[in-house]
Amino acid sequence: MFLSDTVAYYPAAVYPAFRMTTAVDTTALPRRAEVVGAGLMGTGIALILATGIERVGVTSRTQESIDRSRRRVARYAADLQAHGLLPLPAETAIERLHFTTSLEEAVEGAGFVEESIVEEAGAKRSLYRQLDTLLAPPAILSSNTSALPIAEFVGATGEVRHPERVIISHFVQPAHVVPALDVVRGPLTSQETVDRTVAMWRALGRLPLLMQRDEPGFLINRLQHALVREAVRLLAEGLATAEDIDAAVQYGLAPRFITAGPLKQRDVNGLGMHVKVATRLWPELDTHDGAAVALGHLKKIVDSGALGLENGRGFYDWGGKPADDVRQTLDAQLMALTRASMELRGTV
Numbered sequence: 420m421f422l423s424d425t426v427a428y429y430p431a432a433v434y435p436a437f438r439m440t441t442a443v444d445t446t447a448l449p450r451r452a453e454v455v456g457a458g459l460m461g462t463g464i465a466l467i468l469a470t471g472i473e474r475v476g477v478t479s480r481t482q483e484s485i486d487r488s489r490r491r492v493a494r495y496a497a498d499l500q501a502h503g504l505l506p507l508p509a510e511t512a513i514e515r516l517h518f519t520t521s522l523e524e525a526v527e528g529a530g531f532v533e534e535s536i537v538e539e540a541g542a543k544r545s546l547y548r549q550l551d552t553l554l555a556p557p558a559i560l561s562s563n564t565s566a567l568p569i570a571e572f573v574g575a576t577g578e579v580r581h582p583e584r585v586i587i588s589h590f591v592q593p594a595h596v597v598p599a600l601d602v603v604r605g606p607l608t609s610q611e612t613v614d615r616t617v618a619m620w621r622a623l624g625r626l627p628l629l630m631q632r633d634e635p636g637f638l639i640n641r642l643q644h645a646l647v648r649e650a651v652r653l654l655a656e657g658l659a660t661a662e663d664i665d666a667a668v669q670y671g672l673a674p675r676f677i678t679a680g681p682l683k684q685r686d687v688n689g690l691g692m693h694v695k696v697a698t699r700l701w702p703e704l705d706t707h708d709g710a711a712v713a714l715g716h717l718k719k720i721v722d723s724g725a726l727g728l729e730n731g732r733g734f735y736d737w738g739g740k741p742a743d744d745v746r747q748t749l750d751a752q753l754m755a756l757t758r759a760s761m762e763l764r765g766t767v
């Protein structure tokens with residue numbers, strides 16, 4: 420069908436997990452899927468699903484949100500196609516998406532549901548009770564939560580009758596571009612649910628990273644927030660400007676991490692030397708004061724009314740630039756880098 424394209428789309432040289440897949444496993448893909456929540460993340464995830472699944476429902480509470488999602492997904496698909504990063508025509512993917520404000524209509528017949536609503540446990544609990552009633556097993560119920568453990572939205576008192584089919588599939592923004600995602604099992608998640616979820620994302624050209632314990636923040640966000648916390652502390656204590664802190668990551672760390680992650684880098688650099696540096700540095704990083712300083716500074720910014728790109732000011736002054744335009748520019752840069760890495764490895 421198209422998996423050979425998606426293997427080239429995210430080459431094995433960069434993402435070794437894809438060496439395991441050499442042919443399309445159509446049994447890994449449900450006939451229908453659904454995304455609940457039509458925001459930035461939900462829209463990107465819906466497009467991913469539509470690259471392989473012929474009918475994908477997208478539901479939101481308001482028509483305004485749906486209209487916004489339609490505009491975004493058209494742009495996302497066109498951008499990916501322009502960079503040679505879409506495994507089928509953009510029009511075909513878009514035609515597979517069916518938008519509605521009716522949850523019942525959207526999930527009818529779905530074999531996989533991805534929830535991407537607000538990051539509030541109460542709202543998610545209410546939704547999962549509905550989904551558990553509307554969809555009988557073996558349909559899988561998956562959450563795009565960024566940090567909440569499954570128990571916080573499934574509940575511990577039987578609100579959801581089939582917790583064995585609940586799992587987390589947490590994507591990184593922009594979801595339609597970044598291939599890696601966390602797949603997290605809860606204490607009651609069945610092995611069958613894990614296996615089917617991992618197989619589905621692989622068949623769709625993604626790189627699922629399995630976390631065997633439901634620990635808040637999972638794999639990607641725990642690593643990301645450890646870095647961000649220290650970046651905010653450096654800024655709060657006046658040790659460097661926001662521009663220099665960002666440049667240290669963009670031009671110092673990020674290029675190296677494309678070729679080798681933090682653990683492989685330590686092997687390459689030498690563990691004997693690394694243990695000496697770590698012995699001196701890690702105790703300074705592992706302090707309550709560092710976290711308190713960073714969190715206090717971040718809260719102070721938010722309390723002042725600065726929310727970042729959303730309202731034009733945060734760590735940076737965005738100068739009134741439209742948020743969607745800024746995101747599209749950054750997405751284009753990321754897609755170009757993805758394409759360049761493929762060309763360097765001779766996979767396109």
